[in-house]
Amino acid sequence: MTTKLIQGYEVVIGFETHAQLSTRSKIFSRSPTAFGAEPNTQASPVDLALPGTLPVMNKGAVERAIEFGLAVNAKIAERSVFARKNYFYPDLPKGYQISQFEIPVVQGGSVEFYLGEDKKSVRLVRAHLEEDAGKSLHEDFVGQSGIDLNRAGTPLLEIVTEPDMRSSEEAVAYAKELHKIVTWIGICDGNMQEGSFRCDANVSVRKPGAELGTRREIKNLNSFKFMQQAIDYEIRWQIEEIEDGRAIQQATVLFDPDTGETRAMRTKEDAADYRYFPDPDLPPLVVAPEWVERVKSQMAELPRVMAARFVKDYGLPEYDATTLTQSKAMAAYFEAAAKASGQPKLASNWIMGELSRRINAGETSIETAPVPAAVLASLIGRIADNTISNNAAKQVFEVLWTGEGSDVDAIIESKGLKQMNDTGALEAIIDEVLAANPDNVAQFKAGKDKAFNALVGQAMKASKGKANPAQVNEVLRRKLAQ
Template structure:
């Protein structure tokens, strides 16, 4: 056991799924030509005035309500002042002293245990641009398409005590954002990214140690690796009797190490002050009532319902509810007549494998839930064997084919005729006298060999249960 306890807090930036930017009408579409989604407002031209996007406010309030935050009836937009090439105004419009919402909580599952992580604040802000660094000509470029894209910054309390808890918190937070349909959660495109604050303190000590900040972690795996490395680095420093330096560090993905970027800024370094171009944001209570009523069933509630209503295992329920579209697909399969257990088993093995290999999201699958229910029914009725179902699934999944029609067209209906199978079983026994003698001499595991031979002769169409029964009858007599 380590002599130190990690103390971890996370700052998550979630890009909101609005069609336009937070203070102008420019498109937020990803992947456009550099500097094409821009206007005088988001590029900071003199004399222009920002106009707040109401849909961004709605999305922010819904997230706050989902994690039980207190939504402040009055919040203030402030200017966060710093210089960087991708910040054309020389300041970022954000919120500081009076944010949109405060004092929330999020429950995360760590195996059978449930841990509660406090949420300090949720505030709205605009994104900065993106610096692009050339390799050959040592030139850097700036793309301002992302400038002004609406973000939610969600700041946790320093309640996490391991990289695993941090990753569980991030996954739970991302799931809520996606369930609410206010953020696509795409970490590769930067629409869900994280800064982590990490410090160590001796076991049993209440006071926090000196923290470092890890910037722009854009995958769950990177968060895990960066925190693990930083914990080990700080342990070595403390064991040597030295002091950890408060600073901002970057994670080198290729080498798996963190590197110093700059000294850690404090709030006063940014010289926050209320933005004179924006009036205070005052939320009508009726708006909050309406938005609260529109919240969907959230992941934690859905997980509990899956455990109670469908009697799934905890791991299965957590996986199925991790993505809203996956949970909805599962319930549609069950509504189409499949048993919950059969649907869960198939989706968590065969379906997820095909989704990963095809690089799809659950909502992009063309094999409809009722088609999967029909396939499971064919197995249940022993029209086809499970092996045949697994063999044909990749093709019918990719093409969205009707499984019943496919089975009929390909002549794959399972052979369950006793007299027909008795002949094949006898043929296999006659062809393998040495194996028969060994089986009858006590090597009972050879039954698998005989089953395989029968399946080979019937091209996998024999009813496995009936084959086993007939083999046992012949071999044991």
């Protein structure tokens, strides 16, 4: 597939995502991780590295990292090491962050997703465990800042990709798929507003075939909408700088949603600037194969596994199966509708079409949709047995959605939407249409297919839309061939 170019430049994007793990306590202490507590009420002496305290690894955090590795087909390292990442910010009480550097617990893997109908794959470099820093607060303080250390020590899994993405659309699609994976397996609640799922995008541009350009890292993108806006702005800015003869300087930047622009925060550090060294207070993390197997046996069916099952068991196209496994709720809804109706492809079409259109309009979620799976199955059954047409079914769905009715058969009856399946009555209507439209008949016999469509339209009009379109086509062709 040809790489998309912008003003003659190829875009190169890599991601670093911090997923807050869903443990009740912090990664190296028993302090709670609950969101919204009063500032500095959830920071223990261990989180602050006060003299005489020692960190103790949270087993639950490790198991969540293992789950993620299994979900993305990565290697789980039998031995990994924690390091101290040294830097000095007011909200980093220790003066260092405990992280993993040379040997992370999760190595490699990939995330696959669809962009439109094109299947994409982004390679992962690693996913490593680390602790979060605190938070600097500026809004409520005039001329000064406050420090809240509640987040200090909160367990994070940092997920790092190769620079495989080539557009903001692809980057957002990747981020959504990653968000789906971590929430599906339950290792992260995915709440972007509360900082549970934070994305950093490394963006650079280059001429096709050239070496990788200098990247700038856009930090803490907390919505998919802002993510795309920030990346698009950064791409345009870098191209303009290069075209004006200026070199791109490696930097960390922030996105301002009010102006729609990125602005430099600081020059970007390299690994050497952090002076990594193994943490002397933490022994190597050993993950035995038996532990991995035990975690694997307790995991729910993964979305990619479920999608493959939908292809195998229900005969769905891969695109449909992947779309229907975007959330557990949608997958469960589909399975219920498919089994009850016996029409999996029709169920897929309606869920991906009419139902998703309503949900995407912001009217509700699939969990609270006013048309339950069993009711949709009943509607699909009436399409399959030719009781109603697809157009009539949309009218029934509208009534179901607005709550004006809940019984499919009663709605069909009250609105007179049953299809005409009486062949004799249909033949009589078509005879009348043929007799009333001799010009169209002559044009069709002269080889003009548009005339046939005109006759079909006349027949449907004469039947007040109740004729079965397939039957109309069949009878028309038979009579025109006589």
